[in-house]
Amino acid sequence: MRHLLLVLGDQLDRDASGFDDFDPKRDAVWMAEVAEESEHIWSSKQRIALFLSAMRHFRDRLTQEKIPLHYTVIDDPTNTQSIASELKRTIARLRPEKLVMTAPGDWRVLQAIKVVAAAQSVPLDIREDRHFFSTVREFAEHAKGRKQLRLEYWVRALRVRHNILMDGGAPLGGQWNFDQDNRESFEKEGPRDVPAPKRFTPDEITRDVIKLVNRRFGRHPGTVSASQDSFGWPVTREEALEVLDDFLTHRLAQFGRFQDAMWTDQPWLFHAHIASALNLKLLSAREVVHAAERAFRHQSTDTIPLSAVEGFIRQILGWREYVRGIYWTQMPGYVDRNALNAHEPLPAFFWTAETEMTCLRQALTQTLALGYAHHIQRLMVTGLYCLLFGVSPRQVHEWYLSVYVDAVEWVELPNTIGMSQAADGGLMASKPYAASGQYIRRMSNYCQNCRFDPSQSVGQDACPITTLYWDFLSRHEKQLEKNPRMVMQIRNLKRLTDEQRDAISLTAAQHRQAVNGKIKGLKQSLSSVIKAPKQSTRRSS
Numbered sequence: 001m002r003h004l005l006l007v008l009g010d011q012l013d014r015d016a017s018g019f020d021d022f023d024p025k026r027d028a029v030w031m032a033e034v035a036e037e038s039e040h041i042w043s044s045k046q047r048i049a050l051f052l053s054a055m056r057h058f059r060d061r062l063t064q065e066k067i068p069l070h071y072t073v074i075d076d077p078t079n080t081q082s083i084a085s086e087l088k089r090t091i092a093r094l095r096p097e098k099l100v101m102t103a104p105g106d107w108r109v110l111q112a113i114k115v116v117a118a119a120q121s122v123p124l125d126i127r128e129d130r131h132f133f134s135t136v137r138e139f140a141e142h143a144k145g146r147k148q149l150r151l152e153y154w155v156r157a158l159r160v161r162h163n164i165l166m167d168g169g170a171p172l173g174g175q176w177n178f179d180q181d182n183r184e185s186f187e188k189e190g191p192r193d194v195p196a197p198k199r200f201t202p203d204e205i206t207r208d209v210i211k212l213v214n215r216r217f218g219r220h221p222g223t224v225s226a227s228q229d230s231f232g233w234p235v236t237r238e239e240a241l242e243v244l245d246d247f248l249t250h251r252l253a254q255f256g257r258f259q260d261a262m263w264t265d266q267p268w269l270f271h272a273h274i275a276s277a278l279n280l281k282l283l284s285a286r287e288v289v290h291a292a293e294r295a296f297r298h299q300s301t302d303t304i305p306l307s308a309v310e311g312f313i314r315q316i317l318g319w320r321e322y323v324r325g326i327y328w329t330q331m332p333g334y335v336d337r338n339a340l341n342a343h344e345p346l347p348a349f350f351w352t353a354e355t356e357m358t359c360l361r362q363a364l365t366q367t368l369a370l371g372y373a374h375h376i377q378r379l380m381v382t383g384l385y386c387l388l389f390g391v392s393p394r395q396v397h398e399w400y401l402s403v404y405v406d407a408v409e410w411v412e413l414p415n416t417i418g419m420s421q422a423a424d425g426g427l428m429a430s431k432p433y434a435a436s437g438q439y440i441r442r443m444s445n446y447c448q449n450c451r452f453d454p455s456q457s458v459g460q461d462a463c464p465i466t467t468l469y470w471d472f473l474s475r476h477e478k479q480l481e482k483n484p485r486m487v488m489q490i491r492n493l494k495r496l497t498d499e500q501r502d503a504i505s506l507t508a509a510q511h512r513q514a515v516n517g518k519i520k521g522l523k524q525s526l527s528s529v530i531k532a533p534k535q536s537t538r539r540s541s
């Protein structure tokens with residue numbers, strides 16, 4: 001055999017660089033389903049089902065094309081259940097002259113493959129991943145000499161280089177960023193005319209996988225069943241293209257405006273639901289961005305505002321490429337960053353959704369049932385709570401990596417460590433995304449259906465997020481007051497009396513005790529219910 005082409009579970013792209021010089025007469029593809037990928041973190045049933053089903057559909061596509069393929073299923077009794085050991089076994093059997101692959105997304109997987117190739121003395125040819133607009137080298141060049149990295153400069157450079165939403169040398173509409181237009185909440189009556197999401201009835205392959213997942217990974221988090229309401233994710237390129245088309249036709253127009261808004265029992269809203277398809281490489285970032293720009297430029301009526309299409313493209317051309325650059329330039333140490341010295345364990349209710357806090361119950365329930373929550377639910381509900389509670393960033397990272405269908409480490413880790421937990425010391429975000437319950441009240445109707453009051457920081461009705469917000473500012477006052485973007489928040493904190501601060505600390509400690517049975521030594525007792533100080537209802541970009 002000349003080349004053994006390694007295709008990982010998140011590389012399901014027939015046009016990937018690994019296939020460039022593939023010769024079916026002399027080469028073969030290698031794919032393996034291994035338990036290690038679902039167990040090194042406690043992967044949810046939704047996530048495992050998605051990966052296995054998409055891999056099996058890709059396997060069948062290659063087989064139809066008569067591409068020689070060595071594919072190991074997870075239930076094969078000879079399967080050694082790790083990428084490294086399966087690869088080693090295959091190399092010993094097939095003796096390829098060279099291993100070829102498109103650059104993998106995960107640092108851990110790359111190291112494992114390199115070690116096997118070196119130990120077996122087989123050359124390893126790793127090729128650029130053309131799925132992305134930028135290369136890691138380009139990002140490293142951009143990052144050189146900068147203490148802090150900021151999305152805005154990066155996304156502008158990419159727009160110019162790739163001529164996206166440009167009008168000659170200037171940004172289309174004369175403005176680079178429409179974030180200020182894109183932060184609306186819904187009216188009192190809630191979202192109107194939310195289109196039903198594009199979901200797919202599980203076919204035979206998916207149904208078999210779902211049975212397997214429930215049998216073999218029954219103790220893993222969340223639920224999955226063969227009904228479309230439970231599992232309707234795209235598992236082939238054709239289905240992924242349908243989801244994209246559905247978004248561009250029915251949701252893009254409202255995407256920007258309601259990008260940050262949340263509503264009870266409305267998991268899908270005006271989001272695209274394409275992250276899993278993008279991360280499995282069923283869709284390419286380039287085609288998604290070009291399709292969105294085309295939809296905007298070719299619309300016959302003026303229904304898609306520029307702010308919506310810019311907001312959407314910024315997520316993919318901007319955030320997605322940016323976090324990939326951060327991941328590859330900061331690994332392996334990035335996973336252990338803990339700038340705020342947070343060491344609390346992840347609250348158990350993150351695995352059950354059993355909590356009285358409506359915002360968290362809503363976000364967690366849909367996460368465990370569907371493997372999905374939109375960005376603001378991740379950043380400003382679950383992420384915010386962990387940040388304020390002081391959960392160890394590593395545990396927060398492992399939770400996010402396990403529960404979402406789109407979870408792959410290179411995207412998830414910077415979003416968690418950098419953006420959500422401010423654990424990288426400000427490398428990725430200019431300030432912690434810290435807000436009180438008042439932010440959630442402004443952006444959703446969750447608080448209307450909650451037993452807590454977001455305006456209260458102490459007392460029986462105190463909203464735990466509001467209490468923890470002030471407690472967070474107090475605990476990190478020295479560190480945060482050096483940050484010019486925290487001036488307002490720290491100024492409001494300084495207006496509190498010592499008694500008010502003590503009462504908040506005690507309420508926060510009582511909340512922690514109720515959640516994880518721990519109370520830190522706090523001597524003063526709660527004297528009276530205090531008037532809630534002015535709270536942050538905004539989040540920064």
Ligand SMILES: Cc1cc2nc3c(=O)[nH]c(=O)nc-3n(C[C@H](O)[C@H](O)[C@H](O)COP(=O)(O)OP(=O)(O)OC[C@H]3O[C@@H](n4cnc5c(N)ncnc54)[C@H](O)[C@@H]3O)c2cc1C
Pocket residue numbers: 270271272273274275276278279312315316319320321323373374375376378379383400401404406407408409411412413415416419420
């Ligand atoms: C703590 C935390 C963890 C996250 N973990 C992941 C993850 O594991 N995988 C993942 O793909 N996204 C992750 N995100 C980013 C974002 O929340 C999801 O991409 C998005 O919610 C997916 O839903 P959607 O496809 O409907 O996205 P939309 O809201 O419709 O956005 C469109 C697309 O833009 C991209 N995008 C949007 N925001 C981001 C972002 N911050 N970083 C990178 N890409 C972005 C995604 O590809 C997404 O599909 C995380 C965010 C946070 C705060």
Ligand code: SF4
Pocket residue numbers: 357358359360436437438440441446447448450451452453454463464465466
């Ligand atoms: S009151 Fe507090 S806990 Fe309840 S939904 Fe609002 S923010 Fe969440």
